[in-house]
Amino acid sequence: xxxxxxxxxxxxxxxxxxxxxxxxxxxxxxxxxxxxxxxxxxxxxxxxxxxxxxxxxxxxxxxxxxxxxxxxxxxxxxxxxxxxxxxxxxxxxxxxxxxxxxxxxxxxxxxxxx
Amino acid sequence: xxxxxxxxxxxxxxxxxxxxxxxxxxxxxxxxxxxxxxxxxxxxxxxxxxxxxxxxxxxxxxxxxxxxxxxxxxxxxxxxxxxxxxxxxxxxxxxxxxxxxxxxxxxxxx
Numbered sequence: 001x002x003x004x005x006x007x008x009x010x011x012x013x014x015x016x017x018x019x020x021x022x023x024x025x026x027x028x029x030x031x032x033x034x035x036x037x038x039x040x041x042x043x044x045x046x047x048x049x050x051x052x053x054x055x056x057x058x059x060x061x062x063x064x065x066x067x068x069x070x071x072x073x074x075x076x077x078x079x080x081x082x083x084x085x086x087x088x089x090x091x092x093x094x095x096x097x098x099x100x101x102x103x104x105x106x107x108x109x110x111x112x113x114x
Numbered sequence: 115x116x117x118x119x120x121x122x123x124x125x126x127x128x129x130x131x132x133x134x135x136x137x138x139x140x141x142x143x144x145x146x147x148x149x150x151x152x153x154x155x156x157x158x159x160x161x162x163x164x165x166x167x168x169x170x171x172x173x174x175x176x177x178x179x180x181x182x183x184x185x186x187x188x189x190x191x192x193x194x195x196x197x198x199x200x201x202x203x204x205x206x207x208x209x210x211x212x213x214x215x216x217x218x219x220x221x222x223x224x
Contacts, residue, residue: 042216098209
């Protein structure tokens with residue numbers, strides 16, 4: 001089954017404790033992206049990657065890191081999480097090396113930073 | 115800062131009516147436009163996408179682009195209670211980033 005898999009689905013943690021949210025897709029998609037969704041602010045792009053070793057900042061990259069060492073994986077790293085990073089996070093992927101194709105979304109990761 | 119704007123709603127329509135959702139975008143060079151549906155607590159799912167070369171119809175859904183006025187619309191014919199959700203408009207920015215509107219909540223009453 002074609003899918004984008006995020007882990008964990010839910011996480012409650014404390015300020016300053018490094019965490020990684022994994023994202024993996026099995027569709028051989030070139031483009032991958034991370035979003036956060038907050039009430040009243042909608043979906044905002046954090047980082048995107050157009051292919052292996054190619055990443056770029058979206059609208060709200062502060063406090064986040066990403067890497068794209070393999071085509072299928074695109075982890076989101078919070079080096080020193082803070083309460084303002086409490087949010088619902090989505091990973092997505094699409095065919096082709098840009099954002100011109102429809103994106104497939106993972107099921108989301110709900111992060112709470114205390 | 116490129117922007118995509120949607121009326122937050124709620125847009126309320128009776129079952130069987132036509133629901134019309136609109137989205138305006140600021141980047142005149144945008145060429146790819148997407149409509150996603152999102153149920154509460156779920157991930158966005160693609161409804162329609164169009165490119166700058168024309169409108170598109172798929173079953174009960176029609177997506178239309180007005181490049182001169184820089185807006186995209188989604189028409190839902192014969193609206194059903196199951197169409198009640200938040201509809202997100204997204205616009206590709208130079209084929210790299212993807213900008214989403216904040217979404218319009220649609221409520222279809224039976």
